[in-house]
Amino acid sequence: xxxxxxxxxxxxxxxVLCLSASVMLLGPVDRARPQATxxxxxxxxxxxxxxxxxxGYEGLLADIYWTRAVQxxxxxxxxxxxxxxxxxxxxxxxxxxxxxxxxxxxxxxxxLAPPPPNGAGDPQEAIRLTNFGIQNNPSEWRxxxxxxxxxxxxxxxxAAASDAFLRGANIPGAHPFMRVxxxxxxxxxxxxxxxRMLWIATYQSSKNKxxxxxxxxxxxxxxxxxxxxxxxxxxxxFHNRTGRFPSSFxxxxxxxxxxxxxxxxxGYPYKLTPDGRVELEHPEDFTFAEKGxxxxxxxxxxxxxxxxxxN
Amino acid sequence: MSSRIVHIASNTxxxxxxxRVLYNLIAFALLMSGAAIFVGQVSFGIxxxxxxxxxxxxxxxxxxxxAIFIGIGLVSKEIEKRTLYTVLSRPVQRWEFIVGKFFGLAxxxxxxxxxxxxxxxxxxxxxxxxxxxxxxxxxxxxYFIVLQFLIxxxxxxxxxxxxxxxxxxxxxxxxxxxxxxxxxxxxxxxMTHGVQRWLATGMAYLLPNFSAFNVITSVAHAxxxxxxxIFYNTLYALVYTATALSAGxxxxxxxxxx
Numbered sequence: 042x043x044x045x046x047x048x049x050x051x052x053x054x055x056x057v058l059c060l061s062a063s064v065m066l067l068g069p070v071d072r073a074r075p076q077a078t079x080x081x082x083x084x085x086x087x088x089x090x091x092x093x094x095x096x097g098y099e100g101l102l103a104d105i106y107w108t109r110a111v112q113x114x115x116x117x118x119x120x121x122x123x124x125x126x127x128x129x130x131x132x133x134x135x136x137x138x139x140x141x142x143x144x145x146x147x148x149x150x151x152x153l154a155p156p157p158p159n160g161a162g163d164p165q166e167a168i169r170l171t172n173f174g175i176q177n178n179p180s181e182w183r184x185x186x187x188x189x190x191x192x193x194x195x196x197x198x199x200a201a202a203s204d205a206f207l208r209g210a211n212i213p214g215a216h217p218f219m220r221v222x223x224x225x226x227x228x229x230x231x232x233x234x235x236x237r238m239l240w241i242a243t244y245q246s247s248k249n250k251x252x253x254x255x256x257x258x259x260x261x262x263x264x265x266x267x268x269x270x271x272x273x274x275x276x277x278x279f280h281n282r283t284g285r286f287p288s289s290f291x292x293x294x295x296x297x298x299x300x301x302x303x304x305x306x307x308g309y310p311y312k313l314t315p316d317g318r319v320e321l322e323h324p325e326d327f328t329f330a331e332k333g334x335x336x337x338x339x340x341x342x343x344x345x346x347x348x349x350x351x352n
Numbered sequence: 353m354s355s356r357i358v359h360i361a362s363n364t365x366x367x368x369x370x371x372r373v374l375y376n377l378i379a380f381a382l383l384m385s386g387a388a389i390f391v392g393q394v395s396f397g398i399x400x401x402x403x404x405x406x407x408x409x410x411x412x413x414x415x416x417x418x419a420i421f422i423g424i425g426l427v428s429k430e431i432e433k434r435t436l437y438t439v440l441s442r443p444v445q446r447w448e449f450i451v452g453k454f455f456g457l458a459x460x461x462x463x464x465x466x467x468x469x470x471x472x473x474x475x476x477x478x479x480x481x482x483x484x485x486x487x488x489x490x491x492x493x494x495y496f497i498v499l500q501f502l503i504x505x506x507x508x509x510x511x512x513x514x515x516x517x518x519x520x521x522x523x524x525x526x527x528x529x530x531x532x533x534x535x536x537x538x539x540x541x542x543m544t545h546g547v548q549r550w551l552a553t554g555m556a557y558l559l560p561n562f563s564a565f566n567v568i569t570s571v572a573h574a575x576x577x578x579x580x581x582i583f584y585n586t587l588y589a590l591v592y593t594a595t596a597l598s599a600g601x602x603x604x605x606x607x608x609x610x
Contacts, residue, residue: 048447049605056598062591064557070564070588071535073581105536112539 088137103139146174150187185209262329286317364456407472423508486574499589506596531562
């Protein structure tokens with residue numbers, strides 16, 4: 042074999058082998074420095090300094106930090122007992138760099154306020170971020186909606202929620218729900234219905250798949266709470282009438298079911314216990330349900346989303 | 353290593369010194385001494401932080417600029433001056449020429465970095481009055497910077513084996529910038545679907561990953577660097593450098609020099 046051909050062959054082999062090795066080494070390199078890039082956020086003196094350092098490319102840098110925030114949240118959501126201590130600084134940096142990054146405010150409102158495991162448990166930071174968003178994007182009705190949502194769901198401050206919904210309702214193009222929500226919050230009536238309206242509006246008006254899945258999981262849980270609430274009333278009426286608890290759902294003669302067993306939103310039949318309680322067959326599928334949990338049931342530290350939640 | 357490679361490497365080193373590449377050390381020395389004196393007067397409690405951050409960043413940037421701008425001219429300059437024909441007319445093979453050039457520039461950068469490191473530690477001693485145990489991690493950060501230089505030198509040589517100096521500089525600099533955002537690139541890839549996902553993931557894995565070499569911030573905060581990271585970064589830098597060099601050799605081997 043001529044010398045030139047030999048060199049070409051060896052160089053080609055070295056190229057393929059070394060390239061494959063470099064690709065395979067990226068995994069161990071990543072594992073050797075977990076979260077290193079993200080934790081550097083904690084060292085940044087302020088997003089304003091970062092803005093100056095970006096030399097005018099703050100839009101691109103904002104997109105990068107926004108992507109990091111989403112990945113950070115998604116990565117921690119599947120951990121046992123997740124905490125999201127970097128979510129607020131990451132979103133803060135992304136929005137300071139690009140104050141018109143509305144999707145980041147949406148994300149913050151949905152995942153900064155709720156308590157762990159479904160969020161960072163920091164409603165005040167969520168409100169601060171949303172107010173900063175409103176200040177910079179006063180014509181975005183969704184930001185007022187987010188603000189009202191945090192006040193209603195997380196802080197139970199109905200007057201502040203009503204005020205936020207009303208301010209948002211006055212913006213041209215606002216969702217028709219906004220005015221209704223403002224009125225309902227002012228009356229502070231029908232909490233389950235109001236909560237359902239809020240989650241439906243969230244689902245319908247967001248394009249972010251995490252936000253939509255979260256809304257869908259809450260809607261499933263609200264349906265369970267609603268179903269079991271009605272069943273509890275029927276069981277109480279039966280008990281008052283007969284002095285005992287029903288032995289089956291058929292005895293309750295639930296309107297529309299013709300003696301059949303009622304099912305949860307996934308399709309599993311509800312269970313009726315001898316002491317007249319209604320329980321879920323698979324409570325782990327309803328992370329946010331407050332009713333139907335078996336006695337002594339410990340909810341998982343990880344919020345569970347079903348594949349159908351992402352549809 | 354063959355004696356021919358050693359000769360080419362030592363000539364490349366001498367040529368770089370003759371070209372006053374090491375003059376950048378004067379600028380670096382001025383920067384560090386100025387920073388050390390200035391920082392001591394204007395900042396409270398973060399003198400060490402500023403000196404380490406500024407010093408290591410300057411070492412990295414100076415070196416990257418040298419690696420790119422000297423690296424891209426290593427082949428084209430020899431062709432332009434027609435000295436390449438003299439070299440190749442002797443019993444020197446093309447791959448030996450490329451590998452020798454690489455070691456020559458890598459050696460220049462290593463010496464340059466070692467001298468700058470003395471400057472960083474001198475400035476640190478000036479502001480802190482004595483060394484502390486965590487200062488040892490600065491050596492690891494400097495080692496990672498040298499590993500980056502190896503990759504950049506190999507990439508600059510690779511581009512210079514087929515592109516004009518200007519285009520080679522643009523390509524090399526673009527790869528340096530993209531490589532520093534390699535993790536984010538993989539993040540973007542993970543958020544896409546279908547064909548775009550495959551394409552983006554492929555790109556993210558093929559491009560150099562410089563983000564893992566950047567430990568300047570954590571070292572400035574006196575945080576240790578894991579032994580496994582040192583090991584895997586070393587391996588990664590060596591195989592990626594070998595990849596770029598092999599690609600450069602392959603192209604240069606087939607290049608028509610007439």
